[in-house]
Amino acid sequence: MATKAKSGNAIWETIKTIVYALLIAGVFRTLFFQPFWIPSGSMKETLLIGDFLFVNKMAYGYSYxxxxxxxxxxxxxxxxxxxxxxxxxGDNTRLLASDPERGDVVVFRHPVSGRDFIKRLVGLPGDKLQIKDGVLHINDAPVGLEDNGVFEEIATAQGPQGLRPRCENGPVGEGGVCQKSRQTETLPNGVSYSVLNIANQGSDHTGIYQVPEGHFFFMGDNRDNSADSRLPQAAGGVGFVPFENLIGRADRIMFSSAGRSMLFFWTWRSDRFFKGVD
Structure with missing residues (x-):
């Protein structure tokens, strides 16, 4: 009987340990950092498909x-x-709120689908934005743009979804070199980063967006391959994003997998360990 009692106690202790571990992990993920794996190429070259990072949830305070x-x-x-x-x-407020800064790379909940998106914040509440001939204008002034060579990648299936990159020099056959024009974009507050261009398309020529109070405007760095605030939610974009939908700021890539799974350690990119997100 004593042996059975000890066995039962051991099982119960194991269950409690697992429950406590899950609770601690849940609290940690809720309050501090949330893991995020980049599923698409909308933020190239800042973020590549297969980058694994932790989102800083303390950056902007807390909401639902x-x-x-x-x-x-x-x-x-x-x-x-x-x-x-x-x-x-519903009240569009946050606990311990801090305002995001223009140029932050932010993970947020899509206002309709609720799925997590990651884009760059370019428009603040009250801003007037427009894209003219591929150039972002903020409050009637064009952002700084400087040509910065060519971004190259291999034309092959990427990530678990097997997504193939769009190429400015396309169509490119399997294993060929896929190229995109690269520019350095500088926002009014001095934040600079690379943006990529593939073709002259509708999203390079838009009407005026007036950002409502309590909302933000996001764009992908891979400008011609991003569903973002330039498209209304009804057309598959994200439109204006409420303050309460922000989850956190992406600060640093922990590691990056070029393969179909983050578990395939032999496909990890050696140059992206603990790389800062600019």
């Missing part, structure tokens, strides 16, 4: 969007942040 989501379609698991903290949604 700070609650973690756990979505694993293969096992039918779909627990959304709104399922847990939806009671706090």
């Amino acid at each position: 969007a700070s609650c973690p989501s756990l979505i694993i379609p293969s096992v039918g698991l779909n627990v959304d942040a709104e399922d847990i903290c939806g009671f706090a949604k």
Whole structure:
């Protein structure tokens, strides 16, 4: 009987240890840092498909969007942040709030689908924005642009979704060199980063966007391959994003996988360990 009691106690202690570990992990993810794996190429070359980073959730304070989501379609698991903290949604405020800065790379919840997106913040509340001939204008003034060579990558399937890159010199056959024009863009506050261009298309010529109070305007650095605030939500874009939908700021890449899974360590990119996000 004593042996059975000890065995039962050991099982119970193991269960408690697992529960405590999950609770601690949940609190850590809710309050401090959330892991994020880059699934698409909309932020090239700042972020590549397969980059793994932690999002700083302390940067802007906390809202309903700070609650973690756990979505694993293969096992039918779909627990959304709104399922847990939806009671706090709707007032567009944050606890311990801090304002984001123009140029921040931000993870946010899509205002309609609730899925996590990562883009660069270029428009603040009250700003007037327009893209003219591919050049971003903020409050009637063009941002700084300077040619910065060519971005090159291999034309092949990338990431678990097998996405193929669009190429300015395309179509490019499998294994060929895919090229995009690269420029350095500088915002009014002095933040600079690389943007890529592929073709002259509709998103290079837009009307005027007036950012509402309490909302923000986001764009991908891979300008011709990004569904962002230039497109309304009804057309598959994200439109203006409420303050409460911000999850956190991307500060540093932990590691990066060029393969189909982050677990394939032999595909990790050696030059992206602990790389800062500019």
